[in-house]
Amino acid sequence: MNEVSLIQICDTTFSESEVDAAKAIVFDAINQRSVPRKGELKKRRCLQDIIKVLKETDPESLPSFVAKDLHRLPPVTFDHVDATALLKDILILKQDVSTIKCDYARESAVSEVCADLAELRIQLKQLQQATQPATGPSLKGKRHKKSKVNSTSKTVNNLKLQVIEKTVSAHDAFLATVPSLQSTSVARTDRELTTVSQEERVLSSTLLGDNFDSTSASNDSYRTVVNKKKHRKQQKRAPNQRGVAKLTSNTIKIAPRLSYIYASRFHENTTEQDITNFISESGYTVQKVEKLSQFKKTSFNSFKITVLQEQEVVFLNNNFWPSGVEYRKYRYYRGPTVIS
Structure with a gap:
Protein backbone atom coordinates (compact mmCIF):
# COMPACT_ATOMS: atom_id res chain seq x y z
CA MET A 1 0.00 0.00 0.00
CA ASN A 2 1.43 3.38 -0.95
CA GLU A 3 1.76 6.36 1.37
CA VAL A 4 -1.11 8.36 -0.16
CA SER A 5 -3.61 5.53 0.35
CA LEU A 6 -2.42 4.96 3.91
CA ILE A 7 -2.83 8.65 4.82
CA GLN A 8 -6.30 8.72 3.24
CA ILE A 9 -7.47 5.65 5.21
CA CYS A 10 -6.12 6.94 8.54
CA ASP A 11 -7.52 10.43 7.90
CA THR A 12 -11.05 9.11 7.40
CA THR A 13 -10.88 6.54 10.23
CA PHE A 14 -9.22 8.30 13.18
CA SER A 15 -9.95 11.65 14.79
CA GLU A 16 -7.57 14.56 15.13
CA SER A 17 -7.01 13.99 18.86
CA GLU A 18 -6.14 10.32 18.27
CA VAL A 19 -3.62 11.26 15.58
CA ASP A 20 -2.02 13.84 17.91
CA ALA A 21 -1.75 11.27 20.70
CA ALA A 22 -0.18 8.71 18.35
CA LYS A 23 2.33 11.30 17.10
CA ALA A 24 3.32 12.18 20.66
CA ILE A 25 3.87 8.49 21.51
CA VAL A 26 6.07 7.92 18.46
CA PHE A 27 8.25 11.01 19.02
CA ASP A 28 8.60 10.25 22.75
CA ALA A 29 9.77 6.72 21.91
CA ILE A 30 12.69 8.02 19.81
CA ASN A 31 13.43 11.05 22.05
CA GLN A 32 12.79 13.68 19.38
CA ARG A 33 10.97 16.98 19.53
CA SER A 34 7.59 16.95 17.82
CA VAL A 35 6.89 19.86 15.48
CA PRO A 36 3.38 21.25 16.11
CA ARG A 37 1.09 21.54 13.10
CA LYS A 38 -1.67 24.06 12.52
CA GLY A 39 -4.24 24.82 9.90
CA GLU A 40 -6.87 22.88 7.97
CA LEU A 41 -4.48 20.08 6.91
CA LYS A 42 -3.13 19.56 10.42
CA LYS A 43 -4.22 15.91 10.63
CA ARG A 44 -2.66 14.98 7.26
CA ARG A 45 0.63 16.68 8.14
CA CYS A 46 0.78 14.86 11.47
CA LEU A 47 0.23 11.54 9.66
CA GLN A 48 3.03 12.43 7.23
CA ASP A 49 5.34 13.17 10.18
CA ILE A 50 4.55 9.78 11.74
CA ILE A 51 5.21 7.90 8.49
CA LYS A 52 8.46 9.80 7.91
CA VAL A 53 9.74 8.93 11.39
CA LEU A 54 8.85 5.24 10.94
CA LYS A 55 10.70 5.15 7.61
CA GLU A 56 13.87 6.95 8.70
CA THR A 57 14.29 5.45 12.18
CA ASP A 58 16.03 2.12 12.78
CA PRO A 59 13.35 -0.52 13.53
CA GLU A 60 15.40 -1.87 16.43
CA SER A 61 15.17 1.47 18.27
CA LEU A 62 11.37 1.59 17.97
CA PRO A 63 9.01 -0.29 20.28
CA SER A 64 6.60 -2.88 18.91
CA PHE A 65 3.17 -1.33 18.28
CA VAL A 66 0.06 -3.57 18.33
CA ALA A 67 -3.62 -2.81 17.80
CA LYS A 68 -5.68 -2.64 20.98
CA ASP A 69 -9.17 -2.38 19.46
CA LEU A 70 -9.26 -4.60 16.39
CA HIS A 71 -12.72 -3.38 15.41
CA ARG A 72 -11.26 0.11 14.91
CA LEU A 73 -8.87 -1.06 12.22
CA PRO A 74 -9.98 -0.11 8.68
CA PRO A 75 -10.77 -3.02 6.34
CA VAL A 76 -8.18 -3.79 3.66
CA THR A 77 -10.06 -4.77 0.49
CA PHE A 78 -9.07 -5.08 -3.15
CA ASP A 79 -9.62 -1.35 -3.51
CA HIS A 80 -6.57 -0.71 -1.32
CA VAL A 81 -4.28 -3.35 -2.87
CA ASP A 82 -1.85 -2.57 -5.69
CA ALA A 83 -2.93 -5.15 -8.28
CA THR A 84 -0.16 -4.10 -10.66
CA ALA A 85 2.54 -5.10 -8.18
CA LEU A 86 0.88 -8.49 -7.59
CA LEU A 87 0.67 -9.19 -11.33
CA LYS A 88 4.33 -8.24 -11.74
CA ASP A 89 5.33 -10.67 -8.96
CA ILE A 90 3.32 -13.46 -10.59
CA LEU A 91 5.04 -12.86 -13.93
CA ILE A 92 8.46 -12.95 -12.27
CA LEU A 93 7.58 -16.26 -10.57
CA LYS A 94 6.47 -17.74 -13.88
CA GLN A 95 9.72 -16.72 -15.56
CA ASP A 96 11.76 -18.23 -12.71
CA VAL A 97 9.86 -21.52 -12.89
CA SER A 98 10.32 -21.75 -16.66
CA THR A 99 14.04 -20.99 -16.30
CA ILE A 100 14.39 -23.74 -13.69
CA LYS A 101 12.65 -26.23 -15.99
CA CYS A 102 15.00 -25.38 -18.85
CA ASP A 103 18.23 -25.28 -16.87
CA TYR A 104 17.99 -28.47 -14.81
CA ALA A 105 18.43 -31.85 -16.44
CA ARG A 106 16.08 -34.77 -15.94
CA THR A 215 43.71 -30.45 -25.34
CA SER A 216 42.49 -31.46 -28.80
CA ALA A 217 40.00 -34.00 -27.47
CA SER A 218 38.40 -31.76 -24.84
CA ASN A 219 37.75 -28.05 -24.56
CA ASP A 220 37.50 -28.06 -20.76
CA SER A 221 41.08 -26.88 -20.18
CA TYR A 222 41.55 -23.45 -18.61
CA ARG A 223 44.27 -20.91 -19.14
CA THR A 224 45.46 -18.48 -16.52
CA VAL A 225 45.42 -14.87 -17.73
CA VAL A 226 48.08 -12.64 -16.24
CA ASN A 227 47.76 -8.89 -16.43
CA LYS A 228 51.14 -7.71 -17.65
CA LYS A 229 50.29 -4.01 -17.55
CA LYS A 230 52.80 -2.17 -15.44
CA HIS A 231 51.41 0.30 -12.96
CA ARG A 232 53.07 3.66 -13.10
CA LYS A 233 54.40 4.92 -9.82
CA GLN A 234 53.11 8.30 -8.82
CA GLN A 235 55.89 10.82 -8.76
CA LYS A 236 56.06 12.90 -5.61
CA ARG A 237 56.27 16.62 -6.17
CA ALA A 238 59.37 18.29 -4.85
CA PRO A 239 58.55 20.70 -1.99
CA ASN A 240 59.32 24.39 -2.31
CA GLN A 241 62.52 25.59 -0.72
CA ARG A 242 63.38 29.04 0.66
CA GLY A 243 66.57 30.99 0.28
CA VAL A 244 68.55 32.18 3.27
CA ALA A 245 71.03 34.57 1.65
CA LYS A 246 70.87 38.30 2.34
CA LEU A 247 69.57 40.53 -0.45
CA THR A 248 72.39 42.68 -1.82
CA SER A 249 70.88 43.70 -5.17
CA ASN A 250 68.71 46.79 -5.66
CA THR A 251 67.00 45.49 -8.80
CA ILE A 252 64.67 42.99 -7.13
CA LYS A 253 62.38 43.19 -4.14
CA ILE A 254 60.86 40.42 -2.03
CA ALA A 255 57.10 40.53 -1.49
CA PRO A 256 56.28 40.25 2.22
CA ARG A 257 54.17 37.39 3.47
CA LEU A 258 50.86 38.64 4.81
CA SER A 259 48.38 37.30 7.32
CA TYR A 260 44.73 38.21 7.77
CA ILE A 261 43.00 38.68 11.13
CA TYR A 262 39.26 38.86 11.77
CA ALA A 263 38.24 41.17 14.65
CA SER A 264 34.60 41.79 15.63
CA ARG A 265 32.20 43.12 18.30
CA PHE A 266 33.34 46.75 17.88
CA HIS A 267 30.87 49.59 18.35
CA GLU A 268 28.87 50.43 15.23
CA ASN A 269 30.51 53.92 15.12
CA THR A 270 34.04 52.44 14.94
CA THR A 271 35.83 53.11 11.63
CA GLU A 272 38.91 51.69 9.86
CA GLN A 273 40.98 54.68 10.97
CA ASP A 274 40.11 54.01 14.62
CA ILE A 275 41.43 50.44 14.31
CA THR A 276 44.61 51.69 12.58
CA ASN A 277 45.23 54.24 15.31
CA PHE A 278 44.70 51.64 18.05
CA ILE A 279 47.28 49.29 16.49
CA SER A 280 49.75 52.16 15.98
CA GLU A 281 49.40 53.20 19.62
CA SER A 282 50.15 49.60 20.62
CA GLY A 283 53.52 49.84 18.79
CA TYR A 284 52.71 47.79 15.69
CA THR A 285 52.05 48.58 12.03
CA VAL A 286 49.18 47.37 9.89
CA GLN A 287 49.10 46.90 6.14
CA LYS A 288 45.37 47.42 5.63
CA VAL A 289 42.10 47.59 7.61
CA GLU A 290 38.86 46.74 5.82
CA LYS A 291 35.34 47.00 7.25
CA LEU A 292 33.27 43.90 6.51
CA SER A 293 29.72 44.11 5.26
CA GLN A 294 27.27 42.05 7.30
CA PHE A 295 24.66 39.76 5.75
CA LYS A 296 22.21 40.77 8.43
CA LYS A 297 21.94 44.08 10.24
CA THR A 298 23.84 43.95 13.54
CA SER A 299 24.65 46.36 16.37
CA PHE A 300 28.43 46.00 15.97
CA ASN A 301 31.13 46.23 13.28
CA SER A 302 33.65 43.64 12.06
CA PHE A 303 36.99 44.27 10.36
CA LYS A 304 39.51 42.39 8.26
CA ILE A 305 43.06 43.37 9.28
CA THR A 306 46.03 42.66 7.00
CA VAL A 307 49.36 42.40 8.88
CA LEU A 308 52.79 40.89 8.29
CA GLN A 309 53.04 37.16 8.87
CA GLU A 310 55.69 37.50 11.56
CA GLN A 311 53.26 39.69 13.56
CA GLU A 312 50.43 37.12 13.43
CA VAL A 313 51.28 35.75 16.89
CA VAL A 314 50.86 39.20 18.42
CA PHE A 315 47.40 39.82 16.93
CA LEU A 316 46.20 36.34 17.94
CA ASN A 317 47.10 36.92 21.59
CA ASN A 318 44.25 37.67 24.00
CA ASN A 319 46.40 40.24 25.81
CA PHE A 320 46.52 42.46 22.73
CA TRP A 321 42.79 43.09 22.22
CA PRO A 322 40.51 44.80 24.75
CA SER A 323 37.97 42.81 26.72
CA GLY A 324 34.87 41.93 24.67
CA VAL A 325 36.58 41.85 21.27
CA GLU A 326 36.32 38.57 19.35
CA TYR A 327 39.17 37.65 16.99
CA ARG A 328 40.56 34.77 14.93
CA LYS A 329 42.30 34.09 11.65
CA TYR A 330 40.25 35.33 8.73
CA ARG A 331 38.38 32.67 6.76
CA TYR A 332 37.36 33.30 3.18
CA TYR A 333 33.67 32.63 2.62
CA ARG A 334 32.68 30.95 -0.60
CA GLY A 335 29.25 32.21 -1.46
CA PRO A 336 26.65 30.37 -3.57
CA THR A 337 27.48 29.84 -7.22
CA VAL A 338 25.44 32.11 -9.48
CA ILE A 339 24.56 30.63 -12.89
CA SER A 340 23.77 33.29 -15.48
Missing part, protein backbone atom coordinates in the same frame (compact mmCIF):
# COMPACT_ATOMS: atom_id res chain seq x y z
CA GLU A 107 16.78 -37.45 -13.38
CA SER A 108 16.81 -40.18 -16.04
CA ALA A 109 19.59 -38.43 -17.98
CA VAL A 110 21.71 -38.05 -14.87
CA SER A 111 21.19 -41.71 -13.94
CA GLU A 112 22.26 -42.80 -17.44
CA VAL A 113 25.45 -40.78 -17.20
CA CYS A 114 26.19 -42.26 -13.77
CA ALA A 115 25.64 -45.80 -15.09
CA ASP A 116 27.98 -45.18 -18.05
CA LEU A 117 30.66 -43.84 -15.71
CA ALA A 118 30.35 -46.88 -13.45
CA GLU A 119 30.76 -49.17 -16.47
CA LEU A 120 33.80 -47.20 -17.63
CA ARG A 121 35.41 -47.53 -14.19
CA ILE A 122 34.93 -51.32 -14.29
CA GLN A 123 36.50 -51.53 -17.75
CA LEU A 124 39.40 -49.34 -16.63
CA LYS A 125 40.12 -51.65 -13.69
CA GLN A 126 40.03 -54.66 -16.02
CA LEU A 127 42.48 -53.01 -18.41
CA GLN A 128 44.84 -52.09 -15.57
CA GLN A 129 44.79 -55.65 -14.27
CA ALA A 130 45.36 -57.02 -17.77
CA THR A 131 48.35 -54.73 -18.47
CA GLN A 132 50.08 -55.22 -15.09
CA PRO A 133 53.34 -57.25 -15.45
CA ALA A 134 53.46 -60.61 -13.64
CA THR A 135 56.26 -60.89 -11.06
CA GLY A 136 58.39 -64.04 -10.89
CA PRO A 137 62.02 -65.03 -10.14
CA SER A 138 62.58 -67.29 -13.11
CA LEU A 139 63.17 -66.44 -16.77
CA LYS A 140 60.20 -68.58 -17.66
CA GLY A 141 57.96 -66.22 -15.74
CA LYS A 142 59.34 -63.25 -17.70
CA ARG A 143 58.69 -64.95 -21.00
CA HIS A 144 55.19 -65.85 -19.86
CA LYS A 145 54.65 -62.18 -18.91
CA LYS A 146 55.80 -60.97 -22.34
CA SER A 147 53.57 -63.38 -24.16
CA LYS A 148 50.64 -62.42 -21.97
CA VAL A 149 51.12 -58.74 -22.77
CA ASN A 150 51.30 -59.48 -26.49
CA SER A 151 48.12 -61.54 -26.34
CA THR A 152 46.21 -58.80 -24.60
CA SER A 153 47.44 -55.93 -26.80
CA LYS A 154 44.76 -56.57 -29.41
CA THR A 155 42.06 -56.62 -26.74
CA VAL A 156 43.31 -53.33 -25.31
CA ASN A 157 43.30 -51.67 -28.73
CA ASN A 158 39.72 -52.78 -29.36
CA LEU A 159 38.58 -51.53 -25.98
CA LYS A 160 40.18 -48.12 -26.59
CA LEU A 161 37.68 -47.21 -29.28
CA GLN A 162 34.75 -48.63 -27.29
CA VAL A 163 35.53 -46.55 -24.21
CA ILE A 164 35.96 -43.33 -26.21
CA GLU A 165 32.75 -43.90 -28.18
CA LYS A 166 30.76 -44.55 -25.00
CA THR A 167 32.17 -41.46 -23.34
CA VAL A 168 31.30 -39.20 -26.26
CA SER A 169 27.84 -40.74 -26.69
CA ALA A 170 27.05 -40.33 -22.98
CA HIS A 171 28.06 -36.67 -23.09
CA ASP A 172 26.01 -36.06 -26.27
CA ALA A 173 22.99 -37.84 -24.81
CA PHE A 174 23.13 -35.65 -21.74
CA LEU A 175 23.23 -32.46 -23.82
CA ALA A 176 20.43 -33.70 -26.05
CA THR A 177 18.04 -33.87 -23.09
CA VAL A 178 18.22 -30.09 -22.62
CA PRO A 179 18.37 -28.57 -26.14
CA SER A 180 16.89 -25.18 -25.10
CA LEU A 181 19.64 -24.17 -22.67
CA GLN A 182 20.73 -20.57 -22.81
CA SER A 183 24.35 -19.44 -22.67
CA THR A 184 24.33 -19.12 -18.89
CA SER A 185 22.75 -22.54 -18.32
CA VAL A 186 25.22 -24.21 -20.69
CA ALA A 187 28.12 -22.70 -18.78
CA ARG A 188 26.67 -23.93 -15.50
CA THR A 189 26.06 -27.43 -16.89
CA ASP A 190 29.66 -27.62 -18.10
CA ARG A 191 30.87 -26.70 -14.65
CA GLU A 192 28.70 -29.42 -13.14
CA LEU A 193 30.20 -31.96 -15.56
CA THR A 194 33.78 -30.99 -14.73
CA THR A 195 34.33 -34.27 -12.90
CA VAL A 196 32.98 -36.21 -15.89
CA SER A 197 35.36 -34.42 -18.26
CA GLN A 198 38.32 -35.07 -15.97
CA GLU A 199 37.52 -38.78 -15.83
CA GLU A 200 37.24 -38.86 -19.63
CA ARG A 201 40.71 -37.33 -20.00
CA VAL A 202 42.17 -39.80 -17.48
CA LEU A 203 40.66 -42.75 -19.33
CA SER A 204 41.76 -41.50 -22.74
CA SER A 205 45.31 -40.68 -21.64
CA THR A 206 45.62 -44.07 -19.90
CA LEU A 207 44.39 -46.07 -22.91
CA LEU A 208 45.93 -44.13 -25.81
CA GLY A 209 49.32 -43.54 -24.19
CA ASP A 210 51.69 -40.61 -24.58
CA ASN A 211 50.62 -39.80 -28.16
CA PHE A 212 47.18 -38.68 -27.02
CA ASP A 213 46.63 -34.90 -27.00
CA SER A 214 44.14 -34.07 -24.24
